[in-house]
Amino acid sequence: MSEPRLYPGTGRDERTTFAPYSAFDIPADLRELHGRYDVEATARRVRNFRYAEEWMMMIMGGWVATIPELPVKTGLGKIIWECAQAANVLGERLPELRCGRKAVTASESSNEGFAGVIREIAAPDRPDQTIEKIAGVFDVLKPHLIEAYERHSRETDQIADAPTIELLDDIVRRTRGHVTWGKDVLDRICDTEGLRERRRQRGDALREMLTACGGVTGEL
């Protein structure tokens, strides 16, 4: 008969010889339990985030054909894919938050006002509206989402909700790249005061709508 397998350092008395303060605790875990959102609230917020990412992907998909500037068309291609991936990982988090297996494709607007913001962002479809299109997503919505994602990561339970924090970290990193790209495009396209004014007006109008509805989670 073979000897029973014991964990390293375990004696027959079932106690190891290791001190309780192990390598796992260096550096000491300073995170505290408890955050602002419970499982249900986080699940709702993840559905809100997914709603924004999914619609951005679809809207930009529609725009590719009606934007005349070739580098803008091709720049959007990769961003569409990254929004799709963001929506996908957010969806995959939902069953882990007790929403049922089918919840992987659940998206939810926080309120009618935010759905209206998305409709307004999607509205321009003429080829002479690249400024309005790009400003809506890259000057307004994406910076707002970065703020919302970072706020969630800061305020949620740092240990219990770490999987959400991890995936948001990744999305924020990519979204920052998108915002930089959008800014470069707009800086280049808006080369007269009149065009810069169009960009400002579009941004101001959408930001006002966002504030009025409380943003992506409805609780700005």
Next chain:
Amino acid sequence: MKSFIEPNELARDSRFIRQDNVAATILSTLPDDVDAVVEALERLDPMIEKGVRGTEAEPLYEEYGPGFALVTLNEPLDPTSPSAGTRLALRMHGIFVGELQALEGAGRSLWDFPDAPWEFKMNMARQCWDETRHVQIYEKLLEHVGGYAGMFPESTFLFECACSDDPALRVAGVNRGLEGLACDVFRDMIRYAEAIGDETMRQAVDYVLADELTHVRFGSDWVKEFTKGDPERYEKAQEFRRKVDKQFSFGGARSEREDAAIPIAWEDRREAGFTEQELDELREITADGPSRDTMREAARQLRERHHARRAASAERASA
């Protein structure tokens, strides 16, 4: 933003020149008859002339008349022929704008079908990125062979033929019909690159071809999924794909025929999920249309008539 745009709404910058799609439509339905081919192209002459004005195709038009497309489409790419450079650029440019339209088509599928399953949206989003790279790759390859964007007129025939309002038909037309054609063309380009020893071209197109196989697979999967339990819709999707296959065989220019300018990439198509039955159908669909001899004779007559017209108008002008 509205759903379901028309091909003439595809936005382009000022470098691009749009060509009327009628010419491409006629080319795809020509019979194996010299007189009929000559007559059809003579009728299109004013439109073809207008389309090439100010582009790099103008000298080709001046040389061959309205039949220049017959010469460029129906003869295999031959590195030793004197017009090899122009013809290679013409093909590169055609692929480049084709990739652009493929990007636009995949993007529109995201907007036009908001209720489609999530996995479908993921596939289309991925395809957007892939087609984006293809546009970038072919823009560079075009420069690599001495060309530039907008040097030839662009036909939106591809977008027009394949973008159905029914998602099952759209994936059948775009992802199986057109992406299948892309497999044939890219395999041919790889052979050409090998023949001229151009490793840059060979390797880039090799990667693009790998992506296109994935896109055909998306199509094969989604036609099945969208038509599950609906044999009538499945048959409609298959019929639509056959129609696209026919339209894009340019009268046998892409076929199994020995005189084909673009041979069919059987092995790549098998790997991409085409069944033997579908491949047999493709063999049949692409078999008819004008032979290369018919096209050559028609091109010769068209060229003769074109030069006669030019000579006559020069005489009138001097008188």
